[in-house]
Amino acid sequence: MRTPPILRSPRATGAALAAVLTVVTVCAGDAVARSYPFGPRTRSVNDLGNQFVPFHAHLWDLLHGRADGGLLLNWQSGFGAGFLPDLGTYLSSPFALLVGVFPRDRIDLAVYVVTLVKTGVAAAAMTWLLTALRRGRGREWAATVLGASYALCGWSVAEAAYNPMWLDGLIAFPLLCLAGEWARTARRPVPATLLVTLAWVSNFYTAYMATLGAALVLVVRLLLEEESSRERVRGLVRAVRTALIGIGLAAPVLLPVFLGTKHAYPGWTREFAPAAWPDVAARLLPATYGFFSPAVFLGTGALLLACVTAFHRELPRAERWVWPGLVAAVALSMQWGPTHLLWHAFATPNGSPFRQTFVLSGIVVIAAWTSVARAWPDRRALLGGAGVLVLIAAAAAPSALLTRWTYPLFAAGLVAALCGLALVRSGRFLALAVLLLVGAQAGQAAATTAYDDRQRLKQLDDYAPWGERQRLQADAVADADGWPRYRTDPGLEQSTANDPLTVGGQGGAYYSSHTPDVTTRTFLALGGGFTSRGRALQSLDNPVTDTVFSVGARVHVPRDPHQVWNRPDDRPVTVTRRDVPPLVTVRPAASAGPFGRSPFRNQEKLLGAPVYTLPKAVLRSADGAAAPDRNAYAYEAPAGTYTLSATCPAGSEVFLWAPDLFGTALLGAGGEPADVRGDLPARRAGMLPLGPGSGRIAVTLRAERDGTVPHESLGCLDPGRLASAVAGLKRTGATRVTVSGSGLHAELPPHTEGLAVLAAPRIAGWSCDGRPAGSYLGLVAVPVGGGRTAVDCSFRPPGLRAGSLAGAAALAALLATAFGPAALARTRRRRRLVF
Numbered sequence: 001m002r003t004p005p006i007l008r009s010p011r012a013t014g015a016a017l018a019a020v021l022t023v024v025t026v027c028a029g030d031a032v033a034r035s036y037p038f039g040p041r042t043r044s045v046n047d048l049g050n051q052f053v054p055f056h057a058h059l060w061d062l063l064h065g066r067a068d069g070g071l072l073l074n075w076q077s078g079f080g081a082g083f084l085p086d087l088g089t090y091l092s093s094p095f096a097l098l099v100g101v102f103p104r105d106r107i108d109l110a111v112y113v114v115t116l117v118k119t120g121v122a123a124a125a126m127t128w129l130l131t132a133l134r135r136g137r138g139r140e141w142a143a144t145v146l147g148a149s150y151a152l153c154g155w156s157v158a159e160a161a162y163n164p165m166w167l168d169g170l171i172a173f174p175l176l177c178l179a180g181e182w183a184r185t186a187r188r189p190v191p192a193t194l195l196v197t198l199a200w201v202s203n204f205y206t207a208y209m210a211t212l213g214a215a216l217v218l219v220v221r222l223l224l225e226e227e228s229s230r231e232r233v234r235g236l237v238r239a240v241r242t243a244l245i246g247i248g249l250a251a252p253v254l255l256p257v258f259l260g261t262k263h264a265y266p267g268w269t270r271e272f273a274p275a276a277w278p279d280v281a282a283r284l285l286p287a288t289y290g291f292f293s294p295a296v297f298l299g300t301g302a303l304l305l306a307c308v309t310a311f312h313r314e315l316p317r318a319e320r321w322v323w324p325g326l327v328a329a330v331a332l333s334m335q336w337g338p339t340h341l342l343w344h345a346f347a348t349p350n351g352s353p354f355r356q357t358f359v360l361s362g363i364v365v366i367a368a369w370t371s372v373a374r375a376w377p378d379r380r381a382l383l384g385g386a387g388v389l390v391l392i393a394a395a396a397a398p399s400a401l402l403t404r405w406t407y408p409l410f411a412a413g414l415v416a417a418l419c420g421l422a423l424v425r426s427g428r429f430l431a432l433a434v435l436l437l438v439g440a441q442a443g444q445a446a447a448t449t450a451y452d453d454r455q456r457l458k459q460l461d462d463y464a465p466w467g468e469r470q471r472l473q474a475d476a477v478a479d480a481d482g483w484p485r486y487r488t489d490p491g492l493e494q495s496t497a498n499d500p501l502t503v504g505g506q507g508g509a510y511y512s513s514h515t516p517d518v519t520t521r522t523f524l525a526l527g528g529g530f531t532s533r534g535r536a537l538q539s540l541d542n543p544v545t546d547t548v549f550s551v552g553a554r555v556h557v558p559r560d561p562h563q564v565w566n567r568p569d570d571r572p573v574t575v576t577r578r579d580v581p582p583l584v585t586v587r588p589a590a591s592a593g594p595f596g597r598s599p600f601r602n603q604e605k606l607l608g609a610p611v612y613t614l615p616k617a618v619l620r621s622a623d624g625a626a627a628p629d630r631n632a633y634a635y636e637a638p639a640g641t642y643t644l645s646a647t648c649p650a651g652s653e654v655f656l657w658a659p660d661l662f663g664t665a666l667l668g669a670g671g672e673p674a675d676v677r678g679d680l681p682a683r684r685a686g687m688l689p690l691g692p693g694s695g696r697i698a699v700t701l702r703a704e705r706d707g708t709v710p711h712e713s714l715g716c717l718d719p720g721r722l723a724s725a726v727a728g729l730k731r732t733g734a735t736r737v738t739v740s741g742s743g744l745h746a747e748l749p750p751h752t753e754g755l756a757v758l759a760a761p762r763i764a765g766w767s768c769d770g771r772p773a774g775s776y777l778g779l780v781a782v783p784v785g786g787g788r789t790a791v792d793c794s795f796r797p798p799g800l801r802a803g804s805l806a807g808a809a810a811l812a813a814l815l816a817t818a819f820g821p822a823a824l825a826r827t828r829r830r831r832r833l834v835f
Contacts, residue, residue: 010140011127011128011131011140012128014127014131014140014141014143014144014147015123015124015125015127015128015144015147016124017144018120018123018124018126018127018143018144018145018147018148018151019120019121019123019124019151020120021123021144021145021148021438021441021442022119022120022122022123022148022151022152023116023117023119023120024442025148025152025441025442025445025446025449026116026119026152026157026161026445026446026449027116028442028446028449029157029445029446029447029448029449029450029453030043030449030450030453032446032447032449032450033449033450033451033453033454035453036108036112036465037108037109037112041453041454041457042457042462042463042464042465042562043108043112043161043162043453044108044162044462044463044464044465045162045456045457045460045461045462045463046162046456046460046461046462047162047163048111048162048163048164048463049461049462049463049464049496050461050463050496050497050498050511050536051090051497051498051511051512052090052111052162052163052164052165053107053108053111053463053496053502054496054498054499054501054502055086055090055091055498055501056090056091056096056099056107056110056111056114057099057104057107057501057502058074058076058501059091059096059097059099059100060099060100060102060104060107060110061104063097063099063100064100064104068483068506068739069083069741070083070740070741070742071083071084071087071741072084072741072742072795072796072797072800073740073741073742073743073795074086075483075484075506075739076500076501076504076505076506076507077498077500077501077507077509077510077512078508078509078510078515078516078519078537078761079487079506079507079508079519079549079759079760079761080760080761080763081510081512081514081515081516081519081761081763082256082260082514082516082763082764082765082795082797084253084256084257084260084797084800085256085257085259085260085261085512085514085797086260086512086514087253088201088204088253088254088256088257088260089165089203089204089205089257089260089512089513089514090165091165092201092202092203092253093118093165093168093202093203094198094202095114095117095118095121095168096114098110098113098114098117099111099114105466105470105471106466107466107502108465108466111164114164115161115164115167118164118167118168118170118171119151119152119156119167119170120151121171122150122151122156122167122170122171122174123147123148123150123151123152124147125147125171125174125175125178126146126147126150126151126173126174126362126365127143127144127146127147127148128147128174128178129174129175129177129178129181129366130143130146130147130365130366130369130373131143132178132181133177133181133221133366133369133373134369134370134373134374135373136369136372136373136374139372139373139376141434142369142372142437143369143373145301145302145437145438145441146302146305146365146368146369147365148441148442148445149298149299149301149302149365149368149441149445150170150174150298150302150361150362150365151170152298152299152441152445152449153295153296153297153298153357153358153361154283154288154295154296154297154298154357154361154448154452155170155294155295155296155354155357155358155361156170156358156361157445157448157449157452158289158295158448158452158456159295159352159355159357160358161449161452162456162460165202165203165205165206166203166205166206166355166358168199168202168203168206168207169199169203169205169206169207169209169210169358170206170358171199171202172198172199172202172203172206172207172210172211173210173213173214173358173359173362174362175195175198175199176195176196176199176207176210176211176213176214177213177214177217177218177362177366178192178195179191179192179193179195179196179214179239179242179243179246180192180214180215180217180218180221180239180242181218181221182242183218183235183238183239183241183242184218184221184222184225184235184238184239185235186234186235186238189238189242189817189818190814190817190818192242192246193242193245193246193249193814193817194246194249195246196211196242196243196245196246196247196249196250197246197247197249197250199211199246200246200247200250200253200254201250201253201254204250204253204254204257205345205355206355206358208345209343209344209355209356209358209359210358210359211243212342212343212356212359213330213356213359213360213362213363215239216326216330216363217326217363217366218235218236218239220322220323220326222235222236223318223322224316224318224319224322241817244810245810245813245814245817246810247810248806248807248809248810248813249807249810249811249814250807251802251803251804251806251807251810252800252803252804252806252807253803254803255799255800255802255803255806256797256798256799256800256803257514257799258799259764259797259798259799260513260514260797260798260799261513261514263514263516263517263518263763263764263798264512264513264514264515264516264517264535265515265516265517265519265520265521265534265535266517266534267350267513267532267533267534267535268350268532268533268682269347269348269350270348270350270353271348272337272340272341272348272353273292273353274335274336274337274340275290275292275293275294275335275354276293276399277395278395278396278397278398278399279293279396279399279400279401280293280294280296280331280335281392281393281395281396281399282396282399282401282402282406283295283296283297283401284296284297284298284303284392284396285297285393285396285402285406285407285409285410286299286300286405286406286409286410286413286444286445286447286448287403287405287406287409287447287448287451288399288401288402288403288406288448288451289401289451289452289455289456289459290401291351291352291459292352292353292354293354293401294334294354294357294360295354295357296331296357296360296361296364297444297448298361298364298365298368299413299440299441299444299445300389300410300413300414300416300417300440300444301413301416301417301420301437301440301441302364302365302368302441303364303368303389303392304368304382304385304386304389304414304417304418304421305367305368305369305371305372305377305385305421306324306327306364306365306367306368306371306385307384307385307386307388307389308368308371308377308381308382308384308385309323309324309367309368309370309371309385310324310384310385310388311377311380311381311383311384311385312371312375312377312378312381313378313380313381314374314375314377314378315370315371315374319370323363323366323367323370324367326363326367327360327363327364327367330359330360330363331360334354334356334357334360340353343355343356343359344356371385376421376424376425377421377425378425379422379425382418382421382422386414386418389414390414393407393410403451405447405451409443409444409447410444412440412443413440413441413443413444416436416437416439416440417436417437417440419433419436420432420433420434420435420436420437420440421433421437423436462562463495463496463562464495464560464562466502469495469557469558469560469561470495470502470503472557472573473490473491473495473499473503473555473557473573474502474503474504476555476557476573476574476575477490477503477504477505477555478504479575480553480555480575480577481504481505481553482552482553483506483739484583484737484738484739484744485552485582485737486550486551486552486553486580486582486583487505487506487507487549487550487551487552487553487583487759488504488505488506488507488551488552488553488554488555489505489506489507489508489539489546489551489553489554489555490503490504490505490507490509490539490555491507491539491541491554491555491556491557492538492539492541492686493556493557493558493559493560494509494538494539494560495560495562496511497509497510497511497531497532497536497537497538498510498511499539505555507539507551508523508528508537508538508539508540508545508549509536509537509538509539510536510537511531511532511535511536511537512535513535515534515535515536515537516761516763516764518761518762518763518764518775518778519537519761519763519778520534520535520537521778522761522777522778522779523537523540524684525595525599525602525777525778526540526542526545526548526599526602526603526606526687527540527542527545527599527600527602527603527657527659527686527687528540528545528684528686528687529659529677529678529683529684529685529686529687530683530684530686531677531682531683531684532682533681533682534684538686539686540686540687541554541686541687541688541689542603542655542687542689543578543653543717543719543722544603544604544607544611544717544722545603546578546580547578547580547581547607547722547725547726547729548603548606548607548759549759550580550581550582550583550759551578551580552577552578552579552580553575553576553577553578554575554576554578555573555574555575556571556573556574556575556576557571557573558570558571558572558573559675579723579726579730580726581726581729581730581733582730582733582734582735582737582746583734583737583739583744583746583758583759583760584733584734584737584744584746584748584756584757584758584759584791585729585732585733585734585756585757585759586732586733586748586752586753586754586755586756586757586784587608587754587755587757587776587781588608588754588755589753589754589755589783589785592605592606592608592776592777593605594777595777595778597633598614598712599657599687600612600614600655600657600712600715601614602777605777606777606779607722607725608725608728608729609721609722609724609725609728610721611717611718611721611722611725612715612716612717612718613648613649613652613715613716613718614712614714614715614716615646615647615648615714615716616646616711617644617645617646617711617712617713617714618644618645618646619635619637619642619643619644619701619709619713620642620643620645621640621641621642622640622641622642622643627642627709630708633710633711633712634660634708634709634710634711635708635709635710635711636708637660637661637701637703637706637707637708637709638703638706639703639704639705639706640702640703641700641701641702641703642700642701642702642703642709643698643699643700643701644656644698644699644700644701644709644713644714645696645697645698645699646696646697646714646716647695647696647697648693648694648695648697648714648716649694649716649718650694650695651692651694651718651719651720652692652693652694652716652717652718653689653691653692653693653716653717653719654667654689654690654691654692654693654697654699654714654715654716654717655687655688655689655690655714655715655716655717656674656676656687656688656690656699656713656714657687657688657710657712657713657714657715658676658678658685658701658707658708658709658710658713659678659680659684659685659686659710660678660679660680660684660685660707660708660709661676661678661685661701661703661707661708661709662676662677662678662679662683662685662703662704662705662707663676663701663702663703663704663705664676664701664702665688665690665699665700665701665702666690666699666700667690667691667693667697667698667699668691668693668697668698671691673700673702674688674689674690676688676701678707679705679707680707687715693716697714699714732749732752732754734746734747734748734756734791735747735748735749742794742795742796743792743793743794743795744758744791744792744793745790745791745792745793746758746790746791746793747789747790748784748788748789748790748791749789750789751787752784752785752788752789753784753785754783754784754785755774755776755781755782755783755784756768756781756782756783756784756791757776757779757780757781758773758779758780758781758782758793759779760779760780761778761779761780762774762775762776762778762779762780762781764798765795765796765797765798766780766793766794766795767793767794767795767796768780768782768791768792768793768794769782769791769792769793773793780793
């Protein structure tokens with residue numbers, strides 16, 4: 001069997017070698033840091049463990065037919081959430097499908113492999129782009145090293161490593177530059193358009209930044225190439241057409257994602273602050289880490305070649321100044337507020353504010369390739385570039401981001417790069433020169449990867465990979481599952497904010513950039529807790545809300561020992577079962593009125609029955625002094641120990657609502673205190689069960705931070721009243737419920753009159769019986785009566801229809817682009833034959 005021509009191509013070989021070098025280097029760095037899967041240290045920090053691994057686990061379930069829901073509707077999170085926006089944000093990269101070939105309990109390994117593959121493909125894509133911009137015959141191996149340096153840039157190993165969907169942007173930048181090059185030269189219009197579509201579907205956020213960067217590269221190419229003004233304009237028009245059609249083809253994903261962000265609960269906003277220039281200089285060097293500075297590290301060899309460009313006398317004068325000028329302009333744009341907003345689609349990110357750094361890294365690499373593609377730099381150019389690099393390193397000296405390894409690694413890399421390039425220029429010892437350049441690049445990148453791995457664990461929250469705890473939790477959920485007769489919640493003692501996606505069930509916990517505003521506000525009204533300023537919702541561990549949302553089984557697991565604030569916990573895994581009504585119940589047609597301030601009363605309103613007694617609670621400090629009021633609704637509670645006293649009727653179950661308290665709560669003497677994790681506005685503690693209490697009760701509160709305690713912080717639940725309310729809802733509820741990946745069908749008792757209420761938040765996209773669904777205190781509702789005995793509700797994400805129409809129009813435009821010229825040529829030939 002003959003080898004395909006592309007695999008015999010030196011360009012393809014160079015691209016493949018760049019990918020291999022990149023993957024081996026990343027693995028070496030992770031192994032040195034003893035990071036998963038090469039050691040005991042978890043790599044699941046921040047949103048990687050809290051969002052991305054759980055979403056990839058849900059994708060695995062979808063691929064294997066085990067998920068509750070489909071591409072449009074996710075029944076497992078937030079008691080029902082739209083899934084297409086999450087899919088388009090976290091999982092639409094074709095590489096995400098690789099998780100399907102791994103075992104379910106190796107999902108962390110699957111995500112790691114996806115990360116490696118994306119990083120390697122980025123190296124290959126950049127290598128291919130460089131040789132497309134200028135072939136550089138005899139110097140293709142330098143493009144291989146530079147392609148690897150791009151994929152191993154500081155942004156990649158420090159930030160994108162735990163945000164794997166950002167790596168699609170790392171791939172997108174060279175692909176979009178390649179599409180721009182094809183448009184400039186009037187070649188491959190269909191593949192160029194499809195590259196744009198691939199980039200925007202894979203991750204629209206970083207694709208937007210990559211598109212801006214590719215546009216800048218295209219403008220420079222148009223200016224530098226010897227073309228007429230008319231040809232330049234035509235090339236620019238072709239590029240704009242390619243981009244518009246390509247983005248239009250992605251519209252079925254893009255519009256639902258865009259509208260998903262519009263319907264999401266408002267996240268944390270912050271003002272942009274430029275990084276200190278010494279820190280900016282420091283992040284060009286190896287073995288540095290910082291969350292609020294641009295990680296432009298590329299390896300000393302790549303940076304040296306970029307600095308050489310301005311001194312390289314064998315380059316045309318325009319190239320010697322335009323490429324360094326573009327690098328400087330992009331670097332400055334990252335530090336200026338208006339252009340910072342432009343790079344980030346006019347919204348300052350909640351986290352790292354320099355997410356466009358990969359574009360700057362790519363432009364630096366293109367500038368570096370420009371300095372060697374025509375000819376190897378001479379001694380003068382090398383010395384000039386080295387001098388600039390040394391000045392940058394000196395400017396970084398005041399930065400606190402430097403480590404004891406930074407300057408030694410920098411010096412070793414600079415010496416190796418200078419020696420390697422000098423040997424190449426001389427034409428002797430080529431193998432040694434290649435070894436020096438590749439070794440310097442790989443060594444610095446591996447060391448930086450290892451250092452960043454360690455620093456992330458010190459500075460960010462982290463989560464354990466799949467282990468015995470998750471296995472026991474998943475087994476308990478599977479054994480108790482009764483969906484759709486009732487929901488099974490994996491529990492409040494969560495390992496991540498997306499436990500339902502990781503271990504199964506249909507719980508209330510949900511963490512996404514698209515967490516709906518109506519879901520968060522409904523949970524808050526009912527006493528729910530959150531982290532991430534309202535984007536990460538916690539399970540509602542309460543018999544009243546379990547009744548409302550038809551949670552018939554609730555799993556309880558020991559506190560996660562991986563979380564540093566948790567105390568040792570040897571409790572077994574247990575399941576609490578509860579008699580609950582079906583997913584669809586019938587309420588009186590009269591309006592229930594809006595929610596009020598008290599979550600206890602709000603729960604009663606949604607339940608439709610009074611079940612709580614709200615006693616007057618008195619808060620006293622450890623010395624017996626009455627706590628002062630913060631305002632008309634809450635006590636002031638500085639850090640310390642307090643006693644909260646009240647009186648409950650006999651047979652009551654006591655619940656605490658203290659959303660701003662961070663500490664513990666204990667009812668009576670002895671027993672195990674309950675953790676309360678509030679710290680507004682970032683964290684909000686949910687309503688907690690404290691146990692049975694009758695007569696005079698005393699709750700000991702230990703506040704570890706300053707906070708507040710509401711006046712109506714205690715609720716005494718009457719189990720008998722709750723049982724009566726459940727019986728009433730079951731009597732009038734649906735007799736049969738079936739669910740799908742896009743909706744629900746419920747059969748009702750004969751002669752039903754009133755308002756059918758679905759135990760799911762009324763997020764945008766729900767319709768029932770062909771009309772937009774109504775809302776009953778934040779839940780999906782539809783009027784029933786007149787002999788109707790069934791309700792059909794369907795969910796279609798906002799923007800799906802408009803996006804599909806836009807995609808169809810773009811497809812027509814692409815077909816016209818592909819076949820229009822040929823059809824026009826045939827028509828002209830026929831006319832010549834006729835006349």
